[in-house]
Amino acid sequence: MNNICNHVFTVFINLTHLTFYDAAHQNNARLSFDVPFPTxxxxxxxxxxxxxxxxxxxxxxxxxxxxxxxxxxxxxxxILSPSEIENQRKIPNLKYFVLCCMSRTWYYDELILPLIYRMSNLEELGLSFTTTVKETFIDGNNLKQNILNQMSQLKHFTFDIRSVMFIKNQMNLPSKEDIQETFIDLQYTKIISCVDYFREYKRGLCHIYSYPFLMRRFKNVTNNFAGGLYPYVRVVTLYDEHPFEHEFFIRISQSFPCMEKLIINNRYGQNQKESYKLMNDKS
Incomplete structure (x- = not known):
């Protein structure tokens, strides 16, 4: 990859726009570089x-x-553990920034937020990631305190954030309504919240996202899925500790009309198998 990038910027000396990936979800080829990083x-x-x-x-x-x-x-x-690479220099020219991470990270506070704070003149921000949290889910209060109140020039903020919390003996765990209440001050866009607790694996999952949903992947859809229309989504992942009944799949097909790939993580048999048979008998 080093040689490719060197050639691109050496040959095309007036290059202004560069897209360096295949947009198809099937292609996961990514740029990686040797150390030291090329110049x-x-x-x-x-x-x-x-x-x-x-x-x-x-x-x-x-x-x-x-x-x-x-x-x-x-x-x-x-997004792995912090390295020695500088993450403090201001980036005043950056106006539009979208960051999407495919794997779960532990470093929202340590890496993602410091990077965003370098972009003092940012006007549009998009974030999509899953992070592990210790005590509280990422909610509207967190986003207001750590992002919106810190970015004075920000005009548009879209996000798709899943926070995972391991549950021990916590009491008064927040509900979907509790999380949604924290977004009451964000009047400029519609926010959808979903909260699930998985007792078998002793963890909670909070998914918050702006709507309309612009991402190509929608992860960890459970039986508590809020519905809606997601025409940009191509890949959907389903996960729950309760069975997915036939009616649930009907809802999924209606909400994701352009879905190309479906991943199901569930080991529980359906309880209402007869409903599918009855529907076929009537057709």
Missing amino acids: FSSSSLLVLKIKVQTFDVCLYILDGRFEQLHTLDIELAN
Whole structure:
């Protein structure tokens, strides 16, 4: 990959827009680089859309080598433990930033937030990730305190955030209504919340997202799915400790009309098998 990038920016010296991935969900090829990171740069690049392997590559991209960059749409395979790479230098030219991470991370506070804080003039922000939390789910209060109140120039914020919390002996665990109440001040967009507790694995899952939903993947859909229409989604993952009945799959097919791939993680047999038979008998 080092040679490819070096050639691109050496040959196309006036390049302003670069998309460096296949948009199809089937193609998970990502850029990865050897250490030390290559020294390619561009003084003309304005827009970059790219899939990379690690958070470190994202930091390298934003280390000043693309000084005119104002738009970055980046998808990561994972966000691992903090490294020695600088994550403090301000990025004043960046106006539009979308970050999507495919694997669960533990480093929302340690890595994602500090990166966003470097973008002092950011006007549009999109976040999609799953993170493990210790004591409280990520809710509207968290987003207001840690993002909205810190980004004075932000005009548009879309998100798809799942937080996972391990449950021991906690009392008064928040409900869907409790989480939704924390978004009461966010009048500029519709927010949907979903909360599930999985007793077998002793964990809770809170999913909050802005609607309309613009992401191509929708993960961890449970029987508590709120419904709605998601025309941009191509990949859907289902998970629950309770069986998925036939009526649930009807709802899924209606909500995701453009779905191309369905992943089901459930080992419980249906309780209402007769409903499907009766529907077929009537047709």
